[in-house]
Amino acid sequence: MGRDERDALKIGVIGCGNISTTYLRNAGLFAGVAMVACADLMPEMAKLRADEFGLRAVGIDALLADPEIDLVLNLTIPAAHHAVSLSALSAGKHVFTEKPLATSHAEGRHLVEEAGRRGLLIGSAPDTFLGAAGRRARRLVDEGAIGKPVAGTAFMMGRGMEHWHPNPQFYYQPGGGPVLDMGPYYLTMLVNLLGPVASVSALSARGQDERLITAEGPFQNTRFTVGTPTTLLSLLRFRSGAVVTFGASWDVFRHSNMPIELHGTEGSLRLPDPDTFGGVVGLSHRGADWADHDTQGDLYGARNWPYAAPDRANYRMIGVADLARALRDGSRPRASGALALHVLEIMEAILASGEAGATIGLAGEIERPEALGDGDAAALLADRA
Numbered sequence: 196m197g198r199d200e201r202d203a204l205k206i207g208v209i210g211c212g213n214i215s216t217t218y219l220r221n222a223g224l225f226a227g228v229a230m231v232a233c234a235d236l237m238p239e240m241a242k243l244r245a246d247e248f249g250l251r252a253v254g255i256d257a258l259l260a261d262p263e264i265d266l267v268l269n270l271t272i273p274a275a276h277h278a279v280s281l282s283a284l285s286a287g288k289h290v291f292t293e294k295p296l297a298t299s300h301a302e303g304r305h306l307v308e309e310a311g312r313r314g315l316l317i318g319s320a321p322d323t324f325l326g327a328a329g330r331r332a333r334r335l336v337d338e339g340a341i342g343k344p345v346a347g348t349a350f351m352m353g354r355g356m357e358h359w360h361p362n363p364q365f366y367y368q369p370g371g372g373p374v375l376d377m378g379p380y381y382l383t384m385l386v387n388l389l390g391p392v393a394s395v396s397a398l399s400a401r402g403q404d405e406r407l408i409t410a411e412g413p414f415q416n417t418r419f420t421v422g423t424p425t426t427l428l429s430l431l432r433f434r435s436g437a438v439v440t441f442g443a444s445w446d447v448f449r450h451s452n453m454p455i456e457l458h459g460t461e462g463s464l465r466l467p468d469p470d471t472f473g474g475v476v477g478l479s480h481r482g483a484d485w486a487d488h489d490t491q492g493d494l495y496g497a498r499n500w501p502y503a504a505p506d507r508a509n510y511r512m513i514g515v516a517d518l519a520r521a522l523r524d525g526s527r528p529r530a531s532g533a534l535a536l537h538v539l540e541i542m543e544a545i546l547a548s549g550e551a552g553a554t555i556g557l558a559g560e561i562e563r564p565e566a567l568g569d570g571d572a573a574a575l576l577a578d579r580a
């Protein structure tokens with residue numbers, strides 16, 4: 196074992212489902228992190244991943260008790276995030292969790308407070324805002340390319356899951372819905388660019404009371420009852436004074452809205468899908484034609500992918516590598532629990548406002564994460580010389 200590997204943050208994965216393959220595959224791209232063991236409620240899933248990626252498959256309790264493991268990467272389902280992260284913190288491990296941080300603001304706050312009390316770090320997905328497109332947008336905003344941000348729009352719209360997902364019912368129950376499922380990508384990007392949100396007002400709708408599963412699988416051609424709003428249109432007032440419309444819907448067959456546009460006193464900025472790490476960032480200075488920059492060729496854009504170029508750049512793990520760096524130099528992780536907690540607070544307020552029709556003020560006072568420069572990003576990569 197070389198010096199770099201000995202010094203690396205040792206990671207144990209809990210939750211060996213779908214997304215775990217992306218994290219396990221990407222870990223080798225980054226410096227200062229080493230995947231060593233994995234566990235799952237279903238031991239055969241842990242065994243499968245362990246064999247695929249050369250790790251130790253262990254029981255959950257054994258992973259938590261293992262003194263070699265510094266950080267637990269929580270890739271379980273959202274309903275289990277709080278319990279699994281809490282047991283990891285209680286075992287003295289740092290945590291990085293998939294989104295959302297927890298399914299309620301109260302549980303999310305509990306985790307952030309518990310980590311603070313124990314002197315441990317907690318980080319959370321999404322880390323897409325640290326990709327090439329998010330970095331470029333942040334630099335442009337910070338340099339004043341659009342002046343003072345005044346207004347914006349963000350839209351996540353689609354027709355839902357039942358035409359491709361064999362088991363989509365859970366997406367349409369309380370704890371699911373388009374805001375909790377996809378909101379973290381849009382809202383984390385917006386908070387990284389504009390700072391914290393001060394108040395939220397929203398309206399909600401439900402296109403269908405029942406949905407028909409057309410995807411192949413055991414439930415094909417069966418119907419299920421929709422238990423949560425499937426369209427939420429919200430107005431976000433940022434503490435900076437900027438106001439942004441955020442729409443999240445699974446009632447839309449086709450649309451022409453950009454994922455995110457921001458308009459300031461000097462110009463406009465448009466961003467690609469914030470669920471990706473690369474894509475085209477466009478800037479218009481005082482009404483000039485869009486100057487588009489394709490970040491796909493930049494560091495962490497799809498074309499730099501060292502294996503096979505995926506159609507959507509996917510560098511999940513950059514947030515974990517940044518947290519490992521924060522532990523080494525005593526600074527704060529960028530994809531932090533505090534940021535994810537504020538995003539959870541916004542999402543909970545959108546849902547509550549959609550129910551009640553009233554404006555909801557938010558208490559969250561967070562600072563934007565420190566900007567990640569291209570050089571900082573390069574320093575997170577493993578030396579593949």
Ligand SMILES: NC(=O)c1ccc[n+]([C@@H]2O[C@H](COP(=O)([O-])OP(=O)(O)OC[C@H]3O[C@@H](n4cnc5c(N)ncnc54)[C@H](O)[C@@H]3O)[C@@H](O)[C@H]2O)c1
Pocket residue numbers: 209210211212213214215234235236237240255270271272273275279293294295
């Ligand atoms: N699948 C994706 O494309 C994707 C993309 C981005 C984010 N995510 C997020 O990643 C997380 C996991 O999603 P997924 O698609 O991999 O789900 P999945 O259902 O495929 O895998 C989850 C795994 O966690 C295990 N698990 C559940 N509860 C557990 C517990 N209490 N202790 C130990 N193991 C437990 C399950 O047995 C399963 O193997 C979710 O939070 C999701 O929002 C998924």
